[in-house]
Amino acid sequence: MPAKPQKNSVKGRFDGWLNRYFGDSEAILLTLMLAGGLVIILTMGKVVAPVLAALIFAFLLQSPVERLQKWRVPPLASVITVFVLFVSLLLAALIFMAPLVVRQASNLLSEVPRMLSQLHTALMTLPEKYPQLISEEQLTSLMGQLSGQLAVGAENMLAGLFNTVPNLVAVIVYLVVVPFMVFFMLKDRESLLQSLSGMLPEHRPVMSRIWAEMNDQMANYVRGKAVEIVIVGVATYIVFLVLGVNYAALLGLLVGFSVVIPYIGAALVTIPVAMVGYFQWGWGGEFMWLMLAYGVIQFLDGNVLVPLLFSEAVNLHPVAIILAVLVFGGFWGVWGVFFAIPLATLVKALYNAWPRTEVTSSG
Numbered sequence: 001m002p003a004k005p006q007k008n009s010v011k012g013r014f015d016g017w018l019n020r021y022f023g024d025s026e027a028i029l030l031t032l033m034l035a036g037g038l039v040i041i042l043t044m045g046k047v048v049a050p051v052l053a054a055l056i057f058a059f060l061l062q063s064p065v066e067r068l069q070k071w072r073v074p075p076l077a078s079v080i081t082v083f084v085l086f087v088s089l090l091l092a093a094l095i096f097m098a099p100l101v102v103r104q105a106s107n108l109l110s111e112v113p114r115m116l117s118q119l120h121t122a123l124m125t126l127p128e129k130y131p132q133l134i135s136e137e138q139l140t141s142l143m144g145q146l147s148g149q150l151a152v153g154a155e156n157m158l159a160g161l162f163n164t165v166p167n168l169v170a171v172i173v174y175l176v177v178v179p180f181m182v183f184f185m186l187k188d189r190e191s192l193l194q195s196l197s198g199m200l201p202e203h204r205p206v207m208s209r210i211w212a213e214m215n216d217q218m219a220n221y222v223r224g225k226a227v228e229i230v231i232v233g234v235a236t237y238i239v240f241l242v243l244g245v246n247y248a249a250l251l252g253l254l255v256g257f258s259v260v261i262p263y264i265g266a267a268l269v270t271i272p273v274a275m276v277g278y279f280q281w282g283w284g285g286e287f288m289w290l291m292l293a294y295g296v297i298q299f300l301d302g303n304v305l306v307p308l309l310f311s312e313a314v315n316l317h318p319v320a321i322i323l324a325v326l327v328f329g330g331f332w333g334v335w336g337v338f339f340a341i342p343l344a345t346l347v348k349a350l351y352n353a354w355p356r357t358e359v360t361s362s363g
Contacts, residue, residue: 054181059222104250224309
């Protein structure tokens, strides 16, 4: 009866694999923790979002707090000084930058009909030049569909702007509760870490190894990415302002935040930059100068700024990075995109450090 030995052989290989990767108690605990974290992310994303925002800001502010303490400033005074500066910068951005960006976004949306008319006039010359490729009827139908899609897109953008902050409670949560949590995360950092550590087994070599590897990388990534967003965004705004580009603040914000999504962000944000330049100047010299300046900014960001900020390069293949952006972004939206690289690095660290029990064959 040959079927029975084959079945036992498959079962034996599966049992061997199971014992190899899940034969250690720490491996089982890690699996349960990862599964619990994934369930929380998928079911309570909006609830834990303020906590994540506070964690990001705490990562950003921990370095200046430690620097002040090295200069012999008392710990509490260091935390208060850095926190006051943080709140002041946050309020300044909300008071001065946010209204400008909202106003430019509103103006851009109101310009959509004029842009469509200009595009229609430019495209209507195509049937005369290339009648074998496209007819006037096809072009008119295409423009009708494009107008409808853009109208729906503008509606969705406006709805998104208003739905991002659906009510006053959400504003209070982010403007009051998040800074409040940031302050206590900075002030009670050691005690919070000790409390979390006390909930885990005393003997946890794999978790300790993963924590040691990820703690510095996560902090460096968050701080470096925040600095990169500010530098790229401000530099783009200044350059576009000098060139006289319409909606310079809005485009600077888009270009700045595009660095959050490696490779994909730079490609996507090129579209609005080129569209604004074309509808403002056409195919003239100003448009070429705009695209050249934008290309230089992207080149300096990728080849000068990123190597300087991220001295400890993340050893991930570009395909793995793009896959991480798509997967984690699909799971958790903006937060998943922002943390795609650290999460991918965490997956790699888990794979490398995962306990493997040696299984001897019984012959």
